[in-house]
Amino acid sequence: MKMTMRYYGKGYDSITLEQLRQIRYVEGLISTLYYKQPGELWTREEIRALKKEIEDGGLELSGIESVNIHDAIKIGSPERDMYIENYIKTLENLGEEGIDLVCYNFMPVFDWTRSDLAKPRPDGSTVLAYDQSEIDKIDPENIFENIDKNSNGFVLPGWEPERMARIKELFEAYADVDEEKLFANLVYFLKAIMPTCEKYGIKMAIHPDDPAWSVFGLSRIITNKENLLRMLEAVPSVYNGVTLCTGSLGSNPDNDIVGIIHALKGRIHFAHIRNIKHTAPGKFEEAAHLSADGSLDIMQIVKALYEVGFDGVIRPDHGRALWGEKAMPGYGLYDRALGAAYLCGLWEMIDKLSK
Numbered sequence: 001m002k003m004t005m006r007y008y009g010k011g012y013d014s015i016t017l018e019q020l021r022q023i024r025y026v027e028g029l030i031s032t033l034y035y036k037q038p039g040e041l042w043t044r045e046e047i048r049a050l051k052k053e054i055e056d057g058g059l060e061l062s063g064i065e066s067v068n069i070h071d072a073i074k075i076g077s078p079e080r081d082m083y084i085e086n087y088i089k090t091l092e093n094l095g096e097e098g099i100d101l102v103c104y105n106f107m108p109v110f111d112w113t114r115s116d117l118a119k120p121r122p123d124g125s126t127v128l129a130y131d132q133s134e135i136d137k138i139d140p141e142n143i144f145e146n147i148d149k150n151s152n153g154f155v156l157p158g159w160e161p162e163r164m165a166r167i168k169e170l171f172e173a174y175a176d177v178d179e180e181k182l183f184a185n186l187v188y189f190l191k192a193i194m195p196t197c198e199k200y201g202i203k204m205a206i207h208p209d210d211p212a213w214s215v216f217g218l219s220r221i222i223t224n225k226e227n228l229l230r231m232l233e234a235v236p237s238v239y240n241g242v243t244l245c246t247g248s249l250g251s252n253p254d255n256d257i258v259g260i261i262h263a264l265k266g267r268i269h270f271a272h273i274r275n276i277k278h279t280a281p282g283k284f285e286e287a288a289h290l291s292a293d294g295s296l297d298i299m300q301i302v303k304a305l306y307e308v309g310f311d312g313v314i315r316p317d318h319g320r321a322l323w324g325e326k327a328m329p330g331y332g333l334y335d336r337a338l339g340a341a342y343l344c345g346l347w348e349m350i351d352k353l354s355k
Contacts, residue, residue, distance in 0.1 A: 001271075001305070001347060003340055004028045004062045004315045006331065010053065012154070014327040017057025023337045025344040028062030029054050030103070030315055037162060039070030039083045042090040047097045062313050063101030063270065064094065066157075066207075069189070074108055075173050076185040084192045091193060095200025101313055103243045103270055105207040106186050108174045108218040109167065110143075111157060112210040112248075117147065117329040118321065119285050125320035128330050130211055130251070132282030140216040141168055154328040171216075179219045183231070186221065190235040197239040203269040203312075205243040206231070211251035211284075223252065225260045232267050241269035244305070247276050247317055250296050251284055257296065261304040268310055273298065273343055274317035286318050286330070289339035302346045306354070316340045 005020050007013055007029040020026060031054065033046055051061045067090055070083040094102065105111055115138075119129035138146060163170070177185075190204070197204055212223040221227055228242055242264055249255045261268065275287040275294030287294035305314075319335025327333065 001310060001312065001314045002027050002062060003344055004030050004313050005336060005340065006065060006315055007031045007054070008157075008328070008331070009034050009050065013331075014154070014325075015331075015333045017054065017059065019333055021058045023340055025340055026059070028060040028313070030063050030065045030313065031061060032064055032066060034157075036068075037160070038068040039072070039086055041086045042067065042093055044093045044096055047093055047099065051097060051099075061099065063103065064099060065103035065270075067091075067094075067102050067104055069104055069106065071108075071170060071173065073189050074106060074182065074185055075177055076181065076188070077173070080185075080188075081192075084189060087189075088193055088196050091196045091200065091202055095196070095202055100201050101203050101205065101270060103205045103207055105209070106182070106189075106222060107209050107220065108177065108182070109140075109170050110215065110218075113143075113215050114147075116285075117151065121285070121287075121320065125322050125335070127286040127320050128318055129285035130283065135215065140171065143167075151329060152326055171218075174218060177219055179221050182219045183221050183227075183234075186231065187234045190231075190240055194235060194237045194239060198237060201239070203239050203241055205241050205269040207243040207272075208245050208248040210245070210248035212249060212255065213252065224249075224255055225263050228260065229263060232264070238266065241267040243270040243272060244268045245272040245274075245317065246296055246298070246301055247272065247274040247286065250276050253278055253295065258300050258304045261301070261308055261310075265308040268305070268308070269312050271305060271310065271312065271314040272317040273301065273314065273339070274319075286320070288320060288335065289316060289342045298342075299346055302343060303350050306347065306350045314343065316343060 012034045054061045072080045114128045115131045115134040116129040118126040208222045209220040214220050275296045276284045277287045277294040278284045291298045316336045316339030318330035322334045325332045
């Protein structure tokens with residue numbers, strides 16, 4: 001496996017390339033053109049500049065998270081083919097620049113949802129948390145204000161002000177998009193881009209919905225093993241794969257993550273590892289990566305990845321806010337660095353004991 005960290009780019013991230021390079025076990029970074037809106041074409045010059053920035057910092061660009069998908073594609077509106085063509089051209093440009101991994105999601109309106117971006121924990125750290133009873137009290141048209149005021153001044157992925165300014169319009173556009181229509185639109189998109197992915201060897205890795213159930217009545221389809229397998233079977237190319245996000249899938253305690261890993265053998269192209277702690281039905285908070293700190297057995301998850309022959313890109317996902325650091329919620333330096341060390345230690349132990 002290749003250990004990486006997520007990096008939003010100069011001017012968007014509180015973490016520097018120098019700091020990331022000093023995390024000894026991190027080999028590369030997962031990044032994006034953060035200023036791009038969904039549907040915009042990425043040029044080779046822009047991609048090359050991002051690569052150069054990272055390589056000049058002593059690391060490699062190991063993949064993209066994300067090339068966001070325009071709502072017209074998810075909704076299936078008449079202009080979707082224009083935006084799919086833009087997406088294909090972007091993939092071609094990424095392929096020409098040697099990028100072979102793209103993480104993306106197919107969630108309507110919101111990429112992820114939380115009720116609290118800085119829930120205090122007993123140890124004094126703060127974490128992202130979700131409480132369905134609190135979400136139910138929020139008018140979805142006002143949720144951006146709740147998120148933005150607790151963002152520490154950072155633009156959060158999936159909560160870009162330009163899109164959120166159209167939130168009422170977006171809810172209206174998705175009103176008739178049920179799960180079957182959303183799934184059909186995903187398959188349409190994947191079938192359109194697969195020839196390009198196969199030509200350039202680009203692995204598309206869909207990110208599970210977060211949380212793994214409907215929020216504000218919006219359809220969610222990448223939520224469990226059955227739906228993931230259905231998606232892979234509908235578009236059987238090996239380049240159509242999955243980002244195994246333990247926190248997103250683990251938001252639903254009914255999801256057996258170890259079983260999902262074994263079921264998806266050969267189609268997991270990217271892994272996000274984080275721990276969460278369930279406190280009640282529909283209520284969870286994020287935790288340290290250490291298994292004992294949450295509800296997920298991270299050692300068994302890493303062991304399952306090893307057993308299925310996973311050799312792809314992996315990164316520690318959201319971390320706690322520690323030691324007074326002011327950073328994008330979930331994306332501070334310290335706890336993610338601790339998480340990377342923990343995951344690398346587990347992998348080394350499993351590898352050596354298996355020989």
